[in-house]
Amino acid sequence: METIQFLINGFSVALQWQNLLFAFFGVLIGTAVGVLPGIGPMSGVALLIPITATLTSGLDAESAAASSIILLAGVYYGAMYGGSTTSILLNTPGESSSVVTALDGYQMAKQGRAGAALSIAAIGSFVAGIISLLGLALLAEPLSALALSFGPAEYFSLMLLGLCAVSGLAGKSITKALIMTVMGLLLATIGVDNVSGVSRFTYNFPNLYSGLEFLTVAVGLFALGEVFRTILDRDNEEGQVSKVGRILPTKQDLKDSSTPILRGSLLGFFIGVLPGAGATLASFFSYIAEKKLSKHPGKFGKGAIAGVAAPESANNGASGGAMIPLLTMGIPGSGTTAILMGALIMYNIQPGPLLFEDHPQVAWGLIASMFIGNVMLLALNMPLVKVFAKVIETPAKYLLPIIIAISIFxxxxxxxxxxxxxxxxxxxxxxxxxxxxxxxVAPLVLALVLGPMIENNMRRALTASDGEFSIFVTSPVSLLFLIIGALWICIPLFLKWKGREVVINEEG
Amino acid sequence: MKRIMGVDKVSKTFDRYAGIIFLLIGALFIVESRKISASSYGSNVGPDIFPIALGIVLILLSIRLLFETFKYSGKEKKKSKPDYKRFLIILAAAVLYVNLLESLGYVITTFLFLMVSFQVMERGGWLKTIMIAAAFSFGVYYLFVEVLQGSLPGFPI
Incomplete structure (x- = not known):
């Protein structure tokens, strides 16, 4: 019952006119980010942080944080919507989470059913968004209550688990992913140590006292890195954009896709909750599952609407699910949520179990705004699909330098x-x-955000135990986290050693 | 994006150099951390323990990476040569841009940077280039400084 009361309060925040506007611009920009090649959800969110910081500068800290996180989250799930458009119309996925959508989506477009594919993707994303929101509202209270019982040792191990999970699934080589994680943690130690007040690795360089700014590093690594790649690899050949055609799906389409949408949403949500696994994995798995369960597996790859519906629902479900560890425990499970977390910290709001108690306005406002944002996306995407299809044709020669200029600004x-x-x-x-x-690069950014917290919890735990490192294994919860973390690294290694393909989670 | 569809880009030489550089970074952090240990009063967990531990882990991982490079199959794939000329001009323009931003002001530097980059990306279309570059630099400045009351370096006096 309490949850419903909180949710109602959340809606009263989300329905304030400026927050409605923020949610609207968030999902609109997000869809454009998803459609445009060259910027993914991560760079999109990172680029918008400074702009939201300025927009909200007149508000008090809490409303400012609520408004900007509403906009940034809108960009995140909006991008999941937009990513499908390029997959279907151009056969070039705008985001890695829409790669599998291209398999059947582009075939449908070639058969003149692009409109149906696009609208099923939009409907699927909408349903998934709503389902993951219900999950979020239900799980938020019990999970944050659980997380509140953790001491510093448990927290340290939990964050280590988060880092292991992201590294284990982040790239082709686990060694390289771990190197990037450790580099991120090391870079996070630069600056004045907030326990002892000693400055570390600053060499009397005033700009380094406050540490490397996470926002700068994230925008550089993701947004500029991607722009430079496109410039260097001349990766801007123009494809043929398919005609959109009739937008409304037929009754048969709806019938064929309703179960895949539900299955995809649920699967995506639960994969999204797991740290490290994200939208990309969710869409892969739900496609594979749908193909296995289908009565006509032969149709997949030749324009089966279930092959569009399931992965598109799954990647949206996952982006909602990924909010759960971030909001309830303060552990981002992916690069994009790490950036959202960095944004909250910029407003002096610490995501984690206390978020729901200390800043209910931010937490529940965000949850309610995701509901509203999903409605807006559906309303926007169905009629505007043709407009967004035009956005794809933005010439790279103008787009790339402007992204550089926006990053610098x-x-x-x-x-x-x-x-x-x-x-x-x-x-x-x-x-x-x-x-x-x-x-x-995602593990590096994640480690940079989590670094100071990991170190603080480690030192608090060690101070309490008089420097005994055994505290991390004598606490059963902490030991459990460490074991799961180790397994997360070892199982993919073991599978690779056995010669199996391991699906990895790449974000753009 | 497109690169995830199984393109094998592993490059032996790059990974070797990277391994050595990460190893040196790890060593550097350990050496430098040992200098800050002095002022950790009241607790035996000073500000140096975390970076030292990480430095050791980084060294171990780099050694593992170096070992892995020996196992790479010998042939390196020929890739289409990256377009370094275009990239270096844009990068140089960006470096100039950020260093002149505070002295020449936002509008002038942004306009010039965009002009150069647009033309490097693709020659010609001068009128359109000027229009877009001017619209962006004036537009951002006006919106940010006049409408949102933010602060950006204005014009040189």
Missing amino acids: GVYAVQFNTFDLMLLLACGVLGYYFTKYDYP
């Missing part, structure tokens, strides 16, 4: 110094080389 508007801009460009170049040679 965004970082400068928040940081006001040339040092961060140089750091931004350096991170862009590094981001290009890292991704090119399969060093995943």
Whole structure:
């Protein structure tokens, strides 16, 4: 009952006119981000943080945080919607989570059923969004109550588990993923240590006292890295955009896709809750599951509508599910949620079990706004599909330099110094080389956000235990987390060693 | 995006150099951490333990990476050569842009940067280039400074 009361309060926040506007722009920009090649949800969210910071500068801290997280989350799930459009019309997925959608979606487009595919993708995403919201509202209270019982040792192990999960699934080589994670943790130690007040690795360089700004690093590695890749690899050949055609799906289409949508939503939601696994994995698994369960598996790959409905529902379900560990425990399970977490921390709001008690306005406002955002997306996408299809044709020669200019503007508007801009460009170049040679950048950003918290919890736990490291294994909960974390790294290694294909989760 | 469809880009040389660099970074963090241990009073868990431990892990992982490079199959794939010329001009323009931003002001530097980059991406279409670059630099400045009351370096006096 209490939950319903909170949810109603959440709606009263989300229905304030400025928050409705924020949600609207969030999902609109998100859809465009999903459609445009070259920027994915992660860079999209990272690029918008500085802009929302300025937009909300007149509000008090809590409403500012609520409004900007509403916009940023809108970008996140909006991008999941938009990603399907390019998969279907161009056969080039806008996001990695829409790769499998292209298999059947493009075939449907070739048969002149692009409109039906697009609208089923929109309906599926909508249903998944609603289902994952119900899950979020139901699980939020019990999970944060559970997380409140954790001490520093348990927290340390839980965060380690989160990092292991993301590294284990992040790239082709686990070694490289772990290297990136450790690099992120090391970079996080730069600056004044907030326990002892000693400055570490700053070398009397004033810009380093507050540490490397996470926003600068994230925008550089993701947004600029991707732009540089497109410039260097001349990856902007123009494809033929298919005609959209009739938009409304037929009765048969709806009948064929209703169960896949439900299955995809549920599967996606639960995969999204797991740290490390995200939208990409969810869409792969639900496609495979649907093909196995189908009475006509031969139709898959030749334009089966279930092959569009299931993965598109799953990737949206996953983006909702991914909010759960972030909001209830303060553990982001993916690169994009790590960036959302960084945004909340910028407003001095610590995601985690206390979020629902200390800042119910932010937590429940966000949950309610996701509901409203999903309704807006459905209302936007059905009639505007043809407009978004036009966005694909934005010429790269204008788009790429403008993304660079927006990144520079965004970082400068928040940081006001040339040092961060140089750091931004350096991170862009590094981001290009890292991704090119399969060093995943998402674990680095995640580690950079989690680093200070991991260290604090480790030191608090060790101080309480008089420096005995055994505290991490004598607490049963902490031991359990450590074992799961180790398994998360070892099982993919074991599968690879046995010669199996391991599906990895890549974000753009 | 497109790259996830199983393109094998593993490059032996890059990974070797990267392994050595990460190894050196790990060593550097350990050496430098040992210098900050002095002021950890009241607790035996000082500010140096976490970075030292991470440095050790990084060294171990780098060694593992170096070992892995020996197992790569010998042939390196010929890839289409990246377009370094275009990239380096844009990067150089960006470096100039961020360093002149505070002295020349936002509008002028942004306009010039966009002009250069648009033309490097594809020559020609001058009128359209000027229009878009001007619209972006003036538009962002006006919206941010006048409408949102933000602060950006204005014009040189």
